Amino acid sequence: MPYLYHIRCSLLSGLLMASTLYALAQPRGNRGQAEAPPVPAVENKAAAAPVSLPLSPDGYIVSNSQNIPPPVSTKHSLTIAGQVINYTATAGYLQLKNEDGKPKANIFFVAYTKDGVADKKKRPMTYAFNGGPGSSSVWLHMGIIGPKRVLMSDKGDVLPPPYTYVDNAYSWLDKTDMVFLDPVTTGYSRAVTGENDKQFHGYEEDLQSMAEAIRLYSTKYERWNSPKFLAGESYGTTRAAGLSEYLQSKYKFYLNGVVLISSILNMQTARFDIGNDLPYPLFLPTYTATAWYHKKLAADLQKDLKATLKEVEAFALGEYNTALMKGSELSAEEYNHIVDQLSRYTGLSKTYIRQTNLRIDIHKFDKELRRSDGLTVGRLDSRFTGRDYNDVGVTPEFDPSNDGTISGPYSAAINHYLRAELKFKNDLPYEILGGRVQPWNYNNVQNRYLNVAESLRQAMAVNPYLKVWVLCGYYDLATPYFAADYTFSTMGLRPEQKKNVNFTFYQAGHMLYVHKPSLIQVKKDADRMYDQVIKEISAAPEK
Incomplete structure (x- = not known):
């Protein structure tokens, strides 16, 4: 802007x-x-x-x-x-002043009052x-x-x-x-x-x-x-x-x-920083809802969004959260199980899930979910799709639900x-x-x-x-x-x-x-x- x-x-x-x-x-x-x-x-x-x-x-x-x-x-x-x-x-304006009456700033407002x-x-x-x-x-x-x-x-x-x-x-x-x-x-x-x-x-x-x-x-x-x-x-x-x-x-x-x-x-809850694993389980249900909207889930998960989200929420707070806390102490069997579930709940490939080390970043998800279709999904509203210059990038060039919509x-x-x-x-x-x-x-x-x-x-x-x-x-x-x-x-x-x-x-x-x-x-x-x-x-x- x-x-x-x-x-x-x-x-x-x-x-x-x-x-x-x-x-x-x-x-x-x-x-x-x-x-x-x-x-x-x-x-x-x-x-x-x-x-x-x-x-x-x-x-x-x-x-x-x-x-x-x-x-x-x-x-x-x-x-x-x-x-x-x-x-x-x-x-009009509301003028902010110091205690001594000196103006500091003018706040613009629009008010509506019933007559x-x-x-x-x-x-x-x-x-x-x-x-x-x-x-x-x-x-x-x-x-x-x-x-x-x-x-x-x-x-x-x-x-x-x-x-x-x-x-x-x-x-x-x-x-x-x-x-x-x-x-x-x-x-x-x-x-x-x-x-x-x-x-x-x-x-x-x-x-x-x-x-x-x-x-x-x-x-x-x-x-x-x-x-x-x-x-x-x-x-x-x-x-x-x-x-x-x-x-x-x-x-x-x-x-x-x-x-x-x-x-x-x-x-x-929304900062994807190294060492902060909290966002990953909390974003997972929205990844699922997005994949559901774009019909990227298995048939049984596509039947009822709310029922699917209830299942994913339980997994996110339970097995997934525990797996992230275990870190490198996670067994190979446990790791593979989490990969399978994350792939099932996000519509992303197991190969990609492994590449993320079980940690799916929001911006990368927006690029990856519909990469094979040549599309990205929105951050503000993941129902919307956009098309980048090419399909090679890691993250979208723009948010189709913001710059391209509202x-x-x-x-x-x-x-x-x-x-x-x-x-x-x-x-x-x-x-x-x-x-x-x-x-x-x-x-x-x-x-x-x-x-x-x-x-x-x-x-x-x-x-x-x-x-x-x-x-x-x-x-x-x-x-x-x-x-x-x-x-x-x-x-x-x-x-x-x-x-x-x-x-x-x-x-x-x-x-x-x-x-x-x-x-x-x-x-x-x-x-x-x-x-x-x-x-x-x-x-x-x-x-």
């Missing part, structure tokens, strides 16, 4: 910002230019009120300035399950973000939770450019208000001029800035008394788990629920939507998923793997009402479902805490919502979670 460009900012631009106002309101459906044609699929449900913002001489919103423009609010409507939801969309809500104490507020590190919130925003979603095939195949998006009939907006937050140096978020953005690029640094953004939004928009949820995807689940404890201890900000989509809390449609959608529909005029490149945050600072875990499961356990111990919902895709080779299951099984939850954890599984990948049947099921599962929390709140005595 290309790097973002810095906005030129001078003393002259600062003076002009204080004195120059440009109207942002445009006719419905245009692309922010007077001559652009309408796009019927993304037509506003209600006209936006004229809004003016201070700009630089080049026409930019100066997002790295100490003087930020006011938020932009527009009115819309959406139909969910036959119910018309009238709502307000608000796009006409009299009692916000029973109207949930969900704070959502993605992962990376280095990702904007576009995936959850325009893939699953928000009022618009990128249009793809039911499987999740990309449609021809220039792409489009539609009303999201499976949005969570009927159950919860929501705000999507972009961490510093993602989306439109930036450190202010004179501040080094690296101070925000690390596990602890990120927690501090995102927690402050959540606190700030809750304060400015008076949502402290609302039921509060976090929703994160991928590294966003790492962030959410850390925030659940940090928000409690720092601000006494207690949550009702944490939603972990494609969860990874313990980095050791990046283009989501980038086009968010760049058009923010300007044309939400009336937020900004010529700054919207950083979808870039490398400007690297290297990410893990100084808090020198010489060990980051494991935030303990932070989540502490939050659940202090707050007995905290619900945790874990969503897993069977074809996710980035954050495998069995690794998430292992993490929760070994984090020391007490029986009463385990009752507050709910796992749901889908026949999809990392971005499980690109698979429409899974998107529909997720909506049903989300409704149950929010309804359960509201029921619990309603049953509590008022005095």
Whole structure:
């Protein structure tokens, strides 16, 4: 991905910002230019009120300035399950400051709030973000939770450019208000001029800035008394788990629920380092699911995916795990048995299994499974296939479930939507998923793997009402479902805490919502979670 460009900012631009106002309101459906044609699929449900913002001489919103423009609010409507939801969309910045009031960074956000809500104490507020590190919130925003979603095939195949998006009939907006937050140096978020953005690029640094953004939004928009949820995807689940404890201890900000989509809390479960054998048994069931999808297993294993996975999970935790622990002490008979089973459960040849010394790396699996067909399989979603320059390489040239599928449609959608529909005029490149945050600072875990499961356990111990919902895709080779299951099984939850954890599984990948049947099921599962929390709140005595 290309790097973002810095906005030129001078003393002259600062003076002009204080004195120059440009109207942002445009006719419905245009692309922010007077001559652009309408796009019927993304037509506003209600006209936006004229809004003016201070700009630089080049026409930019100066997002790295100490003087930020006011938020932009527009009115819309959406139909969910036959119910018309009238709502307000608000796009703008939350400015992070030192205790002495000096600006540090501007966090871009988009919030959606249902109109006409009299009692916000029973109207949930969900704070959502993605992962990376280095990702904007576009995936959850325009893939699953928000009022618009990128249009793809039911499987999740990309449609021809220039792409489009539609009303999201499976949005969570009927159950919860929501705000999507972009961490510093993602989306439109930036450190202010004179501040080094690296101070925000690390596990602890990120927690501090995102927690402050959540606190700030809750304060400015008076949502402290609302039921509060976090929703994160991928590294966003790492962030959410850390925030659940940090928000409690720092601000006494207690949550009702944490939603972990494609969860990874313990980095050791996904790091294929020499000497770390933990990932191999935890990835095995997803290798099996992938081979099942591509019809590479024996006939008896192809009959029922869930039954097959149950068998493989038992083998992974039992014989396979023991074999890896034995290492070179494994007998020839035991070694041959493990080779046979791994070949049976992965669809890979016994010769290849021996070459790996019983240790199948994810990236090499992606190249090897369908090598004879001249295809690779995806990492984010192993249902998808790609074709490399040749079939000789060890690992794929690209991820067909990312570069070849979702990046283009989501980038086009968010760049058009923010300007044309939400009336937020900004010529700054919207950083979808870039490398400007690297290297990410893990100084808090020198010489060990980051494991935030303990932070989540502490939050659940202090707050007995905290619900945790874990969503897993069977074809996710980035954050495998069995690794998430292992993490929760070994984090020391007490029986009463385990009752507050709910796992749901889908026949999809990392971005499980690109698979429409899974998107529909997720909506049903989300409704149950929010309804359960509201029921619990309603049953509590008022005095």
